[in-house]
Amino acid sequence: ASVWCPTTSNATLSPFLFDIARETGYVTLFGEEFCFDHSPFVAQGNIFDLKADIKVHTAHCHLAERYLQQQNQTIIPKKLWNGKTGFHLPCVDGDQGLEKNSIPFFHILQMWDKYSDSPRFAFLNVMAAHDYAPRWEAMALNAEAYDDQILLKFLKELLSRPDASNTIIVLRSDHGLQDGPSIADYSTQAEHARPWTEIVLPQSLSGTSLEALKKNQERLASGFDLYHTLRSIMASSSLNDAMRGDSSSGVRVPPPVPDWSINLFTQEIPVGRTCLEGRIPQELCRNENEKTFIAPSFGTCNKFDRVLHFFCPEMSTGGSRNKVRVEYPDVKQQIKTPKRMKNAKRAHKNAKRTRKKITEKKTGRRCLAPLPFLSKELKDTWQLIDGIVEGFPSRVSGGIFLYPRQQSLFSAIVEKLESALEISHPGRPLRICETGFGAGHSAALFLAASRNTVVFSFDRFDRRYQRPVADLLTEKYPGRFATIAGNSCDTVPASLSPDLMTREKIQCDLLHGSSLCKSDNIDLVQNSPPGALLTSTSMGSLVDEEVYFGSEAQWTKLRAQKCISDITCFDEEEMELDQNFIFSRQGNKIHHKFCMAIVTGQCTKGRDSSIGEPALRDSPLFTITKSLDLKNMCPQYQVTVPAQGIDAIVRANVAGLAAQSDSTLQ
Numbered sequence: 129a130s131v132w133c134p135t136t137s138n139a140t141l142s143p144f145l146f147d148i149a150r151e152t153g154y155v156t157l158f159g160e161e162f163c164f165d166h167s168p169f170v171a172q173g174n175i176f177d178l179k180a181d182i183k184v185h186t187a188h189c190h191l192a193e194r195y196l197q198q199q200n201q202t203i204i205p206k207k208l209w210n211g212k213t214g215f216h217l218p219c220v221d222g223d224q225g226l227e228k229n230s231i232p233f234f235h236i237l238q239m240w241d242k243y244s245d246s247p248r249f250a251f252l253n254v255m256a257a258h259d260y261a262p263r264w265e266a267m268a269l270n271a272e273a274y275d276d277q278i279l280l281k282f283l284k285e286l287l288s289r290p291d292a293s294n295t296i297i298v299l300r301s302d303h304g305l306q307d308g309p310s311i312a313d314y315s316t317q318a319e320h321a322r323p324w325t326e327i328v329l330p331q332s333l334s335g336t337s338l339e340a341l342k343k344n345q346e347r348l349a350s351g352f353d354l355y356h357t358l359r360s361i362m363a364s365s366s367l368n369d370a371m372r373g374d375s376s377s378g379v380r381v382p383p384p385v386p387d388w389s390i391n392l393f394t395q396e397i398p399v400g401r402t403c404l405e406g407r408i409p410q411e412l413c414r415n416e417n418e419k420t421f422i423a424p425s426f427g428t429c430n431k432f433d434r435v436l437h438f439f440c441p442e443m444s445t446g447g448s449r450n451k452v453r454v455e456y457p458d459v460k461q462q463i464k465t466p467k468r469m470k471n472a473k474r475a476h477k478n479a480k481r482t483r484k485k486i487t488e489k490k491t492g493r494r495c496l497a498p499l500p501f502l503s504k505e506l507k508d509t510w511q512l513i514d515g516i517v518e519g520f521p522s523r524v525s526g527g528i529f530l531y532p533r534q535q536s537l538f539s540a541i542v543e544k545l546e547s548a549l550e551i552s553h554p555g556r557p558l559r560i561c562e563t564g565f566g567a568g569h570s571a572a573l574f575l576a577a578s579r580n581t582v583v584f585s586f587d588r589f590d591r592r593y594q595r596p597v598a599d600l601l602t603e604k605y606p607g608r609f610a611t612i613a614g615n616s617c618d619t620v621p622a623s624l625s626p627d628l629m630t631r632e633k634i635q636c637d638l639l640h641g642s643s644l645c646k647s648d649n650i651d652l653v654q655n656s657p658p659g660a661l662l663t664s665t666s667m668g669s670l671v672d673e674e675v676y677f678g679s680e681a682q683w684t685k686l687r688a689q690k691c692i693s694d695i696t697c698f699d700e701e702e703m704e705l706d707q708n709f710i711f712s713r714q715g716n717k718i719h720h721k722f723c724m725a726i727v728t729g730q731c732t733k734g735r736d737s738s739i740g741e742p743a744l745r746d747s748p749l750f751t752i753t754k755s756l757d758l759k760n761m762c763p764q765y766q767v768t769v770p771a772q773g774i775d776a777i778v779r780a781n782v783a784g785l786a787a788q789s790d791s792t793l794q
Contacts, residue, residue, distance in 0.1 A: 141383075142176065143383045144176050145249070145251075145355070145358060145359070145362075146158065146178070146179065146180055146249070146251075147179070148359065148362070149247075149249040149362060150179060150181075152247070152362065153246065153247060154246070154247045154248060154249040154362065155181050155182075155239065155243045155246050155247070155248050155249070156179075156180040156181045156182070156248075156249045156250070157180060157181065157182040157183075157184065157235060157236060157239055157248070157249070157250040157251065157252075158172070158178055158180035158182070158183050158184065158185075158251055159183075159184035159185070159232040159235065159236070159250065159251060159252035159253065160184065160185040160188070160252075160253050160255075161184075161185075161188065161228065161229065161231075161232065161253070161254065161255040162185065162188050162192075162209065162215055162255065163185055163186075163188045163189035163191075163192045163208040163209050163213070164185055164209055165185070165189055165205065165208055165209065166205040166206065166208065166209060167209035169554065169555075182235060182239060184231065184232045184235050184252070187231055187235075188228070188231070189208055191213075191214070191220060191228070192207070192208045192209075192213035192214070192215075193208070193213075195213045195214035196213060198504070199503060199504070210550070212578065212579055215579060216579055216605070217505075222504075222505070222508075227278065229254075229256065229274060229278045230278060230282075232252045233252075233278070233281075233282040236250050236252070236282075236286075237282075237285065237286070240286070240289065240291065244291065247362070249362065254274065254279075256271050256273075256274035256278075283297070283328075287328070292330065293330045293332055293333070294330065294333065295330065296327065296328065296329055296330070296333070296361065297327070297328035298325070298326075298327050298328075298354070298358075299324075299325070299326040299327075299328075300323060300324070300325045300326075300354070301319075301323050301324040301325070302323060320412070321412045321413060321414040322414055325349070325354070327341065327392070329341060329393070335360075335361065335393070335394075336361065336393040336394070337393060337394055340392070340393060340394055340395060340396055341392060341393060343396050343397075344390075344392050344396065344397045347397040347398075347399065347401065348397060348401045348402075348403070348406055348408070348414070348415070349390070349392060349397060349406075350389070350406045350407065350408050352385075352386055352388075352389040352406070352407060353389050353390045353391075353392055353397070353406075354392065355385065355389070356385045356386070356389040356390060356391050356392075357390075357391050357392045357393055359385055360391050360393070360394070361393065386407070388405065388406075388407065402415060403415055502535070503576055505576045506572060506573060506576040509572045509576065509600075509601075509604065510529060510569060510572060512600060513567055513568050513569060513572065513597050513600065514567075516593055516596045516597050516600065517567050517593045517597070519593070519596075520591075520592040520593040526566065526665075527566045527567055527569040527570065528569050528570040528573055529569045530666075530703065530705075530718070530720075531666050531700050531720065531722070532700075532701060533698060533699075533700050533701065533762075533765055534666060534698070534700065534722055535573060537698065537724075537761070537762065538570075538573060538574070538577070538663070539573065539577045541638075541661070541724075541756060542558065542560075542574060542577035542578050542581060542638070543577060543578055544755075544756060545558050545637065545638065545661070545752060545753070545756075546558045546577075546578040546580050546581065548752045548755065549580075549637075549752065550580070552748055552752065553748075557580045557581060557582045557608075558578060558580055558581045558582070558637050558638065559581075559582050559584070559634065559635060559636050559637050559638070560574045560581055560582065560583045560584070560636065560637065560638045560639075560640065561583075561584045561586070561620075561624065561634065561636035561638070561639055561640070561652065561656075562574070562583065562584070562585050562586065562639075562640035562641075562642060563586045563587070563616040563620060563640070563641050563642060563643035563645060563648040563651075563652065564586075564587055564616070564641070564642035564643030564644070564648070564665070565585045565586075565587035565589065565594055565597075565598065565611070566587075566642065567593060567594070567597060568585075568594070568597040568598065568600075568601055570640060570642065571583050571585050571601055571609065572601060574638075574640075575601065575604075575605045575608060575609060581608065582608050582609075582610075583608065583609050583610070584610050584611075584612060584623075584634055584636070585598070585609070585610070585611050585612070586612045586614075586616040586619050586620055586623070586643065586648075587611070587612075587613065587616065587643065588613065588614065588615060588616075589611060589613045598611050615645065616643045616645045616648050616651070617645040617646075617647055617648070617651065620645075620648060620651040620652060620655065621651050621654070621655055624636060624651075624652070624655035624656060625655060635656070635657060636652070636656050636660055637659075637660055637661070637749060638660065638661045638663070639652040639653070639656060639660055639661065639662045639663065639727070640663050640664070640665075641662070641663070641664045641665065641675070641682075642664065642665035646674055646682070647682065648682075649662065649664055649675065649682040649683065649686065650682050650685065650686060653686055653691050653692065653727050653731060653732075654691075654731055654732060654733050655732070655733060656727050656732065657727070657729065657732065657749055658727060658728060658729030658732065658749065658750045659726060659727060659729075659748070659749030659750030659751070659752065659753045659754070660726070660727040660749065660753070661724065661725075661726060661727075661753045661756070662692055662724065662725045662726070662727055663722070663723075663724050664676070664683070664722060664723060665722065666700055666720035666721060666722040667720055667721060667722070668718065668719070668720055668721075669721070670697060670721050670723070670767070670769075670770050671770050676697075676723060676770070677769070677770035683695070683723065683725075684772075686725075686731070687772060688772065689730065689731055690728055690730045690731075691727065691728060691730055691731035692725035692726060692727060692728060693725065693726050693728050694724075694725055694726045694754070694758045694759065695723060695724075695725045695769050696723065696724050696725070696758040696759055696761065696766060696769070697721055697722065697723040697724075697766065697767050697768075697769050698721065698722055698723070698724075698762065698765045698766055698767065699719075699721055699765055699766070699767045700719065700720045700721060700722065701719075702717055702718070702719040703717065703718060703719075704716070704717050705717075705718060721767055723769070724758055725758075726750065726753050726754065726758070728750075729750075
């Protein structure tokens with residue numbers, strides 16, 4: 129983004145279009161498709177005061193409060209905007225009722241009817257493709273579905289009105305904020321410098337020229353030009369005089385527009401216009417002869433993102449060079465943090481203290497109730513999954529639906545990790561990698577636990593019900609669920625990377641080992657950064673010979689080489705099976721246990737051997753997971769971790785636990 133400030137100005141109005149519209153008698157509408165009250169991540173209310181006559185987002189605030197009430201959650205300001213209020217649900221009542229995307233258009237059409245005798249100015253920020261996640265094809269599909277259905281219906285209705293001959297419609301995209309693997313895609317990087325813009329202009333509208341607009345197609349236009357154009361068409365003659373710096377009319381005047389900007393309705397953009405002439409930053413320049421770097425690169429530039437700023441060109445006296453910097457800039461020196469952001473963080477801390485007090489009063493010590501509260505969203509998804517599985521008669525391997533305490537702990541941990549990441553790395557999703565998709569119950573739980581989770585599931589996907597279930601989750605959580613098919617013994621090492629700077633592989637924050645691969649836990653740990661949280665499937669015994677602490681089991685080997693720390697194990701409730709599973713038959717009683725641990729980084733592939741354990745523990749992710757304080761979590765359900773016998777250490781060392789860092793522990 130660029131900002132132009134006039135060196136001299138006698139302006140008495142702000143430069144924002146909403147203020148100018150209000151000054152000239154327009155009825156104004158500002159539309160967002162979520163509740164942004166108290167959010168520190170929007171411009172309105174933080175950068176400028178929003179004084180629109182109609183604010184569509186208030187409807188979404190009421191919907192957010194309604195959702196929280198339905199989920200029996202306390203209503204606090206942060207919850208209204210942090211994405212955990214049913215924002216992802218398409219309709220007012222989940223998958224039923226009025227489509228949320230139609231609410232702003234309903235307001236606009238009502239506004240056009242009620243104030244037909246007044247000039248009207250409406251702005252709507254559409255969220256259809258605002259999902260920066262690993263499955264970037266879902267982003268495009270969401271946008272296309274929106275354009276083909278919701279937007280098309282609105283445009284047909286608006287353009288069929290008698291006042292359409294006096295209405296200008298501007299459709300403009302925003303490719304400035306990207307995240308996830310999509311930033312390495314060529315089309316994403318090409319569009320980053322080419323935000324799509326369409327203008328519907330009535331032929332008979334005075335003061336405009338369709339010929340000029342036609343000639344300006346496919347030429348280098350900027351946001352400055354669009355601002356100039358809208359200022360010209362909406363302002364009165366006295367304000368248009370002020371645009372040229374003439375204040376003789378005596379009216380309150382806004383700042384003049386840049387004299388080098390172009391009115392797209394009346395002026396022609398030069399064919400050979402350069403980015404320098406258009407005041408377009410080099411990192412957003414689309415002219416091949418002026419580009420600072422050529423796609424495909426590793427990412428798109430965003431100066432205010434803690435990760436994507438790495439991909440901005442570094443300026444020097446000799447021009448610019450595409451160089452990846454190794455230190456974060458001091459963001460506080462670049463831009464002042466809005467007071468509201470500080471207040472939001474304070475409110476977040478207070479809310480966490482309140483939740484902690486309530487939880488301790490219920491169960492004694494930082495533990496959820498014995499039986500988890502499953503959201504309606506998760507219950508409905510599990511019901512759909514069960515319906516799919518029943519259509520393909522076969523025995524199921526089991527799943528997290530059998531283990532209520534594991535459900536409860538995993539949901540709470542996901543919420544805590546996501547909240548911590550939101551403060552330390554705003555906008556970054558919590559990445560969860562699981563081996564063993566089963567029937568999809570655990571993936572559904574992780575996805576429902578927080579809107580900011582992204583789940584990667586490794587499995588052969590060779591059971592007949594697995595693909596339909598995976599398709600269900602892909603459709604229900606667009607852009608947040610990805611499958612990696614094949615033998616997880618091969619796909620996990622090939623797909624994961626502990627290097628947080630790489631954009632070619634996946635980095636995981638939470639690991640869930642639950643496949644038939646006899647090295648899946650080891651592979652997950654070796655290919656994840658320090659601080660990743662390791663969990664595994666529940667087992668009938670913690671001294672089994674495959675997963676936990678048998679003499680040759682995976683966790684035995686990981687513990688012997690100090691690959692994991694803070695090992696904590698929990699006891700599940702005894703239950704009688706009501707159907708046949710691969711591991712046991714109907715009518716049998718099971719009493720399983722499961723463990724969690726933190727990845728230390730000691731066994732991470734490619735680790736610099738000169739980096740000691742204290743330095744690894746200082747990593748941001750390690751600090752976050754360490755704050756979970758696993759040892760004090762639900763002590764009434766904890767069981768003793770099997771002792772580390774000398775025989776297990778000897779066997780582990782003989783098996784090559786201290787071998788080359790690129791070898792597999794087994």
